[in-house]
Amino acid sequence: MNNDIYDVLETCLQSIEHGAKVDALLARYPQFADELRPLLKTALSARAMPLTSPSASGMRRGRANLLQKAAEMREAKPAPRSRRSVIPMFQRLAISLGLTFALVFSGTGLVSASSTALPGENLYPVKRTWEDVRLFFVFDPSIRMVRENEYEQERLHEATELLAEGRHEEISFAGVVAEQNGQFYISSLPVILTAETKGMLENGATVMAVGRTDALGYVVLATVETLPPGSMVPLGRPIQVASGERDEFHLDGRIDSIREFDLTVNGRVVYLENTRIEGTISVGAQVEVEGYFTSDGRFIAIKIEVEDSASDDNGNDDNSNDVNSNDANSNDDNSNDSNSNDDSSNDSNSNDDNNGSDDSGSNKDDDSNKDEGGSDDGGGGDDSDSSDGGD
Amino acid sequence: MRAQSAISSFIFDRGASFLMPVYDDRQALNGLRNLDSQVIGAVYDQLYPEVYRYILYRLGDQSLAEDLASDAFVRLLEAVQDKCGPQTNLKGWLISTASHAVADHLRRVYRRPTEMITDSIPDLGPGPQNEFDLREQSNTVQRAYAQLTVEQQEVLALRFNQGYSLEETADAMKKNVNAIKAIQFRALAALQRQIGEVDYE
Numbered sequence A: 001m002n003n004d005i006y007d008v009l010e011t012c013l014q015s016i017e018h019g020a021k022v023d024a025l026l027a028r029y030p031q032f033a034d035e036l037r038p039l040l041k042t043a044l045s046a047r048a049m050p051l052t053s054p055s056a057s058g059m060r061r062g063r064a065n066l067l068q069k070a071a072e073m074r075e076a077k078p079a080p081r082s083r084r085s086v087i088p089m090f091q092r093l094a095i096s097l098g099l100t101f102a103l104v105f106s107g108t109g110l111v112s113a114s115s116t117a118l119p120g121e122n123l124y125p126v127k128r129t130w131e132d133v134r135l136f137f138v139f140d141p142s143i144r145m146v147r148e149n150e151y152e153q154e155r156l157h158e159a160t161e162l163l164a165e166g167r168h169e170e171i172s173f174a175g176v177v178a179e180q181n182g183q184f185y186i187s188s189l190p191v192i193l194t195a196e197t198k199g200m201l202e203n204g205a206t207v208m209a210v211g212r213t214d215a216l217g218y219v220v221l222a223t224v225e226t227l228p229p230g231s232m233v234p235l236g237r238p239i240q241v242a243s244g245e246r247d248e249f250h251l252d253g254r255i256d257s258i259r260e261f262d263l264t265v266n267g268r269v270v271y272l273e274n275t276r277i278e279g280t281i282s283v284g285a286q287v288e289v290e291g292y293f294t295s296d297g298r299f300i301a302i303k304i305e306v307e308d309s310a311s312d313d314n315g316n317d318d319n320s321n322d323v324n325s326n327d328a329n330s331n332d333d334n335s336n337d338s339n340s341n342d343d344s345s346n347d348s349n350s351n352d353d354n355n356g357s358d359d360s361g362s363n364k365d366d367d368s369n370k371d372e373g374g375s376d377d378g379g380g381g382d383d384s385d386s387s388d389g390g391d
Numbered sequence B: 001m002r003a004q005s006a007i008s009s010f011i012f013d014r015g016a017s018f019l020m021p022v023y024d025d026r027q028a029l030n031g032l033r034n035l036d037s038q039v040i041g042a043v044y045d046q047l048y049p050e051v052y053r054y055i056l057y058r059l060g061d062q063s064l065a066e067d068l069a070s071d072a073f074v075r076l077l078e079a080v081q082d083k084c085g086p087q088t089n090l091k092g093w094l095i096s097t098a099s100h101a102v103a104d105h106l107r108r109v110y111r112r113p114t115e116m117i118t119d120s121i122p123d124l125g126p127g128p129q130n131e132f133d134l135r136e137q138s139n140t141v142q143r144a145y146a147q148l149t150v151e152q153q154e155v156l157a158l159r160f161n162q163g164y165s166l167e168e169t170a171d172a173m174k175k176n177v178n179a180i181k182a183i184q185f186r187a188l189a190a191l192q193r194q195i196g197e198v199d200y201e
Helices: A002-017 A022-028 A032-047 A056-076 A080-114 A124-136 A141-165 A314-327 A350-354 A361-366 A386-390 B001-013 B025-033 B037-059 B062-081 B090-111 B129-147 B150-161 B165-172 B177-194
Strands: A171-180 A181-187 A189-192 A206-213 A219-226 A242-244 A246-258 A264-266 A268-278 A286-293 A299-307
Touching: A002 A022, A002 A032, A002 B177, A022 A032, A022 A124, A032 A124, A032 B025, A032 B129, A032 B150, A056 A286, A056 B062, A080 A124, A080 B025, A124 B177, A141 A171, A141 A189, A181 B090, A246 A268, A246 A299, A268 A286, A361 B025, B025 B037, B025 B062, B025 B090, B037 B090, B037 B150, B090 B165, B129 B177, B150 B165, B150 B177, B165 B177
Parallel strands: A189 A219, A268 A299
Antiparallel strands: A171 A181, A171 A206, A181 A189, A206 A219, A242 A246, A246 A264, A246 A286, A264 A268, A286 A299
């Protein structure tokens, strides 16, 4: 019953909405007429409850308030550009992770093998690419700078090694120009300017140099570009030993060849003039040379000290001696040459460490060595690589 | 199809205040998400009067209706930004938000009544003869309406003020159709009791 009247009321309300008259509707449902009449009339008045429209000022106020709110939200909302930079950040992260995994699982052998590669060698591009890759994924600027500096040092080290081996290779490196007795150095690497060289060398300038190493231990410059002030470049090793009126230099190395008035140590010609020689010099001997540059660029030896490696089977002693003597000269232990006293350098001393107690066995052990004859004094391991074959 | 959407976007871009709504809620929602002030303005211009009328119907207080209606739009903006806003039906969402705001307001008023509403139901005159009487009568209905339960008020507001169908009302109030039928019956009966028998003919 109740449900019926609910439905009838609903039907009537809909009809009223479509313009039906109350009386006509009541006539249609006579059984509910008494109940319906007041309800329908009330419904009419409820429908007709006159309502004022919103005032223009109220509407304007609300509108301004809303737009103001929107503006605040726009500002609080992260700008689209920051979202753009976030996404590439993730992409970079993903790329770097992917690459890292790829390299760890596939290429580490290659990368680590390339770590000692020198310009001109097959693995050298791998080494440089790997450096670039590592640099690319460094986001922290300070760490990036440290690493860049490290790589520049590595360029210098490569150049030093190339010079020590007397190889001809294209190199580029950054450094500080220093002039000593007419000889230019860039971060302790002796350089030669030719007529074709583009650019100028100025004492104290920081430069980016491109050139070729030559067999005599010089870098023949192709171009020199002055870097903007404030550039970080490796300084190289100190080359100058201050003493008295002359600028004295210190050179550690292996004798490549001996002639009447000069010798070649690590590819550098050392002239003998009233030179004090301690020990017996021989090709392949490890020597410490102290000398100075003349104004025409020749290096005159004042004192040559042959290290008594031949008589001493304990190579470690040699090394410690080296270090000591260098300290005395206020040089660091690696002079600008072949790093002979450096265990990890390219040559020689490996047999010292491996079997220092057995100097006769050392040569057979080190099969890469191609020493000439003197196996006894060669026990020092001073004679090692292909450059020996030249003389 | 393309031409039609071009027209509707043209109309929409012009600002809906000039014309009846012919635009897509989804398009408007997009604009709201992007905090596009043009779209926000157009949505406001178009829907504010209805929201206002609904609240005014419920509460009978103009300035309150203006405030609450304006609040509803701010909430719409916030909800859209928080991704919990309407998916399709903008107006429905606004009315339902306004309804909550009205309920909140009524709760506050009941808890701390500032004026006695029942005090002032006047004796009913013979019927509206002029403007004054018309207003007087509307006040009578208004006061009577205020005596209804919140549920009854809402059904009447949706049906007679917003012109919702039975189904739409049921949907908005999350009740079934039969319940709404019953509520509206009781609401009219209660309203009629409050007003007293009035002959409009």
